[in-house]
Amino acid sequence: MSEQTQQRGGPARRVVVVGAGMAGVQTAVALREQGFTGTVTLIGAEPHQPYDRPPLSKAVLLGTAEGSAFDIDFEALGIELRLGLTAVGVRPGEHLLDTSAGPVPYDALVLATGAEPLRLPGADGVPGVHLLRTLDDAERLRPVLHRQHDVVVVGAGWIGAEFATAAREAGCAVTVVEAADRPLAGALPAEVAAPMADWYADAGAVLRTHARVRHVEPGAVLLDDGTRVPAGAVVVGIGARPATAWLAGSGIALGPYGEVLADDRLRARAPDVHAVGDCVSFPSGRYGERLLVHHWDNALQGPRTVAADIIGAVAGEPAAVYDPVPYFWSEQFGRFVQYAGHHPAGDTTLWRGDPAGPAWTVCWLRENRLVALLAVGRPRDLAQGRRLIESGTAMNPRLLTDPARPLKSATA
Structure with a gap:
């Protein structure tokens, strides 16, 4: 089967989003922001108001914040929340989502169930x-x-x-x-x-x-x-896997890690089904391989493509290809660590700064083009490097290793 999956083509008047984390919430919001006027139902397994996860390992854990609920007025946006509801299966041929409270019909379904810890x-x-x-x-x-x-x-x-x-x-x-x-x-x-x-x-x-x-x-x-x-x-904390076991028997194709296999517009291999966030892999033209990205920024960016593609199915205008530069950050032991890109084995590794010091960057080059970088305490390197990866600009390796030189001026 090709990466491109033919959609049913009828107007999507009822969109059901499964998963009330970042990816699911942002998909529902993006649908409204992009002008979708049909019904939007957001289904979450947890009883809590939808919340952001990064603060859990920081402010919530240390008691400096009581929670991290999204500051979104779902009622004003016309988004129906159905919380404490577990998805148990999908019948794509009938356009039905099976839940712990019975079947839910849809015209378009978005899978955003994230990942579960091992x-x-x-x-x-x-x-x-x-x-x-x-x-x-x-x-x-x-x-x-x-x-x-x-x-x-x-x-x-x-x-x-x-x-x-x-x-x-x-x-x-x-x-x-x-x-x-x-x-x-x-x-x-x-x-x-x-x-x-x-x-x-x-x-x-x-x-x-x-x-x-x-x-x-x-x-x-x-x-x-x-x-x-x-x-x-x-x-x-030994890793996570896509939370997709409930899709067994649905006919929706899954990959080797249990992730939903999607095309470059995040369409699953089933009519009128998209997938977004931690539970899906997608083909990257930039990196020449399929990516499975378990990070917050992917859950923030992907929903815009999904919403555009659902709306475009009605207007006959498909969304732009989804091919982001992956990005994530981590705060650990007093250091702010940021990573952008993707680097398989074999790429050239170059250092900017002394790793024994408080701030340094590692860059990965392929044919003198930046494909990834890790920045420790150097947010400017990260911001400039991310743009250089997106543009595919050729770099000068000798200039690149000078930590005093702005990354953007180390081009060939």
């Missing part, structure tokens, strides 16, 4: 084991930090580092255990991630690499080498 095998039901994905998760963890428990974080990825940061700020003793040889092993090459290992010790946290969890019991984590690490609480 669970630590054998740890379900063990007292004191936590995930950090939802508002309820953050609220359960807040008193843990307040009581300054000894905390073990399983996984030194982005979420593990952010939680460890918050736990240290709260005065907890923190041990981070990581099965790989370095933090962020799944995201960054060894030479880039290596300097970040020192951040843990600088913040008073213990980082144990090559450390696999054998068993979790109340009050402790037992590692494969026999070490028993005291743990008043265990926070699991």
